[in-house]
Amino acid sequence: MKTGLVILREQGLHETGNHPENASRFPPVLERLTGDSRSRTLPVFESREASVEDLLRAHAESHVENVRVAAGNGPTWLDGDTVVSPESFRVALRAAGASLVAVDAVTDPGGDLSSAFAIVRPPGHHATSDRAMGFCLFSNAAIAARYAREVLGIDRVAVLDWDVHHGNGTQDILYEDPSVLFISFHQWPLYPGSGWLDESGAGEGRGFTVNLPMPPGSGDIEHLEGFNAIAGPILEQFDPGLLIISAGQDGHVADQLANQNLTAAGYHALAEASARFAERRGIGLAALHEGGYNPLTLPLLDHAIYAGIGGFAPDLSGDVPAPDAGDPGWVERLGQIRRIQSRYWHL
Ligand SMILES: [Zn+2]
Numbered sequence: 001m002k003t004g005l006v007i008l009r010e011q012g013l014h015e016t017g018n019h020p021e022n023a024s025r026f027p028p029v030l031e032r033l034t035g036d037s038r039s040r041t042l043p044v045f046e047s048r049e050a051s052v053e054d055l056l057r058a059h060a061e062s063h064v065e066n067v068r069v070a071a072g073n074g075p076t077w078l079d080g081d082t083v084v085s086p087e088s089f090r091v092a093l094r095a096a097g098a099s100l101v102a103v104d105a106v107t108d109p110g111g112d113l114s115s116a117f118a119i120v121r122p123p124g125h126h127a128t129s130d131r132a133m134g135f136c137l138f139s140n141a142a143i144a145a146r147y148a149r150e151v152l153g154i155d156r157v158a159v160l161d162w163d164v165h166h167g168n169g170t171q172d173i174l175y176e177d178p179s180v181l182f183i184s185f186h187q188w189p190l191y192p193g194s195g196w197l198d199e200s201g202a203g204e205g206r207g208f209t210v211n212l213p214m215p216p217g218s219g220d221i222e223h224l225e226g227f228n229a230i231a232g233p234i235l236e237q238f239d240p241g242l243l244i245i246s247a248g249q250d251g252h253v254a255d256q257l258a259n260q261n262l263t264a265a266g267y268h269a270l271a272e273a274s275a276r277f278a279e280r281r282g283i284g285l286a287a288l289h290e291g292g293y294n295p296l297t298l299p300l301l302d303h304a305i306y307a308g309i310g311g312f313a314p315d316l317s318g319d320v321p322a323p324d325a326g327d328p329g330w331v332e333r334l335g336q337i338r339r340i341q342s343r344y345w346h347l
Pocket of ligand 1: 163164165248250290291292
């Protein structure tokens, strides 16, 4: 398994001030991950600018224009927690473009990369087709999935979202689309409030949205069981030609925006399981950064993911241990999820 990194040099120009999603998140992450790349001679790709046409495969024209104009007049707030500054539109185009670079790299028939990790901000998974929200301007994952479908001609694409918040934006865009499977692990209840287990797609897309609302206090064991019992078997049956991961690490035990107990080892295991699936199927894996807001632990968590998709041993020293809290209500929840999903999949 060979992996690579996609970096966004302009990320600091998306200025959000005193905000959890800020320009100081990624410099320490990039220092650690480019160090991994150097020591293992793994390629590092530059971002490119996505076109407006790329965005319009997932977003309404009015939304793209609203963000462009608002950013130009910035700093200004698009919703209660989403701020843009004058360069934000351009950075968002490059964040989407970095996601497309990752997809190109792992689907290049002449290339040797099986996976890539795009370190992008602003994050994307809360942005709906016509609205910015939750620190997100455009859904990088949905844009990448539609690009893979419509430009690269890949029949079926899977998006696996393990950010602790529900990926309502990506879900909204793909809700009626049977060619893109959307699977989301997220704490429930939590912002943005959506993602209950009966949200499973509509119209022709019915059955192609899979929500795993995890009880507060869920950790490595619960997430890995969810992967092995639900996400993994559904991915196998869906048989995608590309796997996109919305990689948000804010379910970590030391992240302040939620109440989950994942550790770096858990994130590594989720990444490794995803990469094993992709490798078995001979398909590419593109991981796109979403949340993760504790500056002390984010470099470690992103390293754990990079190692997981790259098939090398992680150095997990410095992680924060999870409390032994017993079953947070997961056993019952898993039964509920299985009952719902058994309408559509063999589980
Ligand atoms: Zn999040």
